[in-house]
Amino acid sequence: MNFDFTDDQQAIKRTARDFLADRLKPERRRELAEGGEYDQGLWREMAGLGWTGIHLSEDHGGLGLGAVELAILTEELGYALVPSPFLASVAASLVVAHAGSGEQRSRWLSRLASGEAIGTVGLVTDGAAPLVPDADRADVIVLLDGLSGMVVEAGAAEIEPQPTIDSTRRFARVRAAEGEPLAGDPLPALDRIEVALAAELVGIAQRAMEMAVAYAKEREQFGRPIGAYQAVSHRCAQMLLETESARSATLYAAWTADHEPESLSLAASMAKAYAADAGWRVTSSSLQVHGGIGFTWEHDLHFFLKRARTDGHLFGSPRSHRERVAELAGLGPLGLAAS
Amino acid sequence: MDLTLSPQEESFREELRAWLAINHPGKEPEGDEASFEFRRDWQRRLAADRWAGLSWPEQYGGRGATLVEQAIFNEELAAARAPSMANVLGLLMGGPVVIAHGTEEQKERYLGPILNADEIWCQGFSEPESGSDLASLKTRAVRSDGGWVVTGQKVWTTLAERAKWCMLVARTDPDAPKHQGITYFVMDMDQEAVQVRPLVQITGEPEFNELFLEEAFVPDENVVGGTGNGWGVAITTLMHERSGIAFALQVQLKVALGELIDLIREQGLEGDPIVRQRLGQLYIEAETLRLNAWRGLTQIMKTGMPGPEGSLPKWQWSDINQALTELSMDVRGLEAPRADSDWTYRFLRARANSIEGGTTEILKNIIAERVLGLPRMR
């Protein structure tokens, strides 16, 4: 029983932290976010490091690593708040890898692994997927409707950009009359997407907590640092509790994906529900610690807060994941129980 | 990252399960006296097969078990709903402190009777004027022939009515700075000068006591860790208390959650969306506590010591246990306020969780100052 990262896992974390700190300065992130743009050069470098295929098999040009490594990497992308189609594209390759036909896999996986193609996944309700990340630039869109799904090429879908509060990521509404059906059950992939999203939220929470703690040490009022007031310091302690708990839940869920898949659904819902709540609470609590400056456009905190809030709603809200936990933990399905 | 047990750990667990299958004592009887005797017998059975002081060195009746084995032990006992042992404070704090700071004679003298519950221990730290601010304690020990004469008052002393020994911290040098000049004693409770008066709790039960010390005598050989070093020794005690119980607590929570799910079904509320949300949330939090405890263990194995982050699980557990018992009340309707129900008892008892063993506010202070490096509050 050991939660310690292996040397390789540590190297992934360190490389990602250093690389992103070096290549994505806060001014650049702000410029991208304000323009609703992504950095093509950065994307090519990320792909060059193998990140876009970290979880895909070597046959398809991936690194052949697992959900744990993907979570470690995604946490760092959240920590650096990188504007990029990374998560959307990884989501698509997860679904194609787990549920795609042989033909779909050979057509898409190596292109997604190399970053040459971009993919995304949308959840359909009432005939359309209302909020799909990065659909406007995707080459391939996977639309999931309950337990069935289809692969749609960009040209075959109706794509309508949607404004959201998260300007570091682009969203669109997607509708497609037809596509090629998936061959298998998309649920295992969907669970892995939830875990990756939870990992991104952990990174965001970690960063927002660090910003709050640093500010609490430096900002003085009434002749002492505000961090000396318990109303502030206890907030920060709460941020630590929630960030670490979200990280524990996420790493565990990622580990089950690789080693104990029968526990994955429950673990993924626990991670996504907890990390979504923690992501929101930690970023909003960090804003409170910052006072007025935290409410300004000029301060970077709002980008983190908005991404956290938006992530929380994607691929199942905390409410729907808690519902699934209640069901799997022993209360049974809602419909049947409500007799 | 490898969240599986090693073959040795697996076989440890198998051995323990097999042992429990034969030796599990069944359900605890009602009534203070009967339940205490029952738990004393249970501890003796565990001690006879070297389970009671699992982590203690073999020469003192333990097994020198690893941290992971201790965690497995706590998980398995709680999962089997085995009763707790009678001499909890001796096992959790007294023994480990003697092992860490005691002399060879002290180890020989105290450890055996702690393990087989022949001598019960209590903890005399808190005083009427010194709770969270323990270092401000006023109980005084004055030099006398061959030992110390102790005068003062202790309060909230759990198990004092049954205890033979008291882990007592008292001021031996009134002129030294607050955290110095404190000494850690093992005081014999069996003397006229020690008066124990029961304090009835919110639950109606007298689980703890007041302790009046009127020139009680403690011989020199009962000082642990040296004169004036009591603060450091006491802190070790508290660290052991907080990190050691995390595993037992998280499994108790899981067991209680299972019972709560049954209760929700009995009440016909398993289709209530709000109840489902709250239960789902509790389940998630209990799981994160379990995972945090295991992550904390990985950390201790690397650094060798429970660090300040060891304060997280105790805080988190008290929040969850209080929320769990509140939900149990909410689903019981007019049954909820009945005094003769175990759920009601647990609900009231849970109020202490955020106070006993260090209040939640104090734990947050520790995390803010020692983990996050925020400035100290003055």
Ligand SMILES: Cc1cc2nc3c(=O)[nH]c(=O)nc-3n(C[C@H](O)[C@H](O)[C@H](O)COP(=O)(O)OP(=O)(O)OC[C@H]3O[C@@H](n4cnc5c(N)ncnc54)[C@H](O)[C@@H]3O)c2cc1C
């Ligand atoms: C069931 C139970 C069993 C116990 N058993 C034992 C035992 O066996 N032996 C023993 O020695 N003690 C025992 N205790 C005592 C326990 O350790 C103390 O109650 C605890 O340390 C708090 O001290 P206090 O009660 O004096 O509260 P206080 O310290 O007076 O605290 C009152 C309130 O003020 C808050 N507060 C205090 N200082 C600060 C601060 N710096 N910052 C923010 N808030 C602060 C506290 O969090 C609390 O909310 C037991 C307590 C309980 C409830």
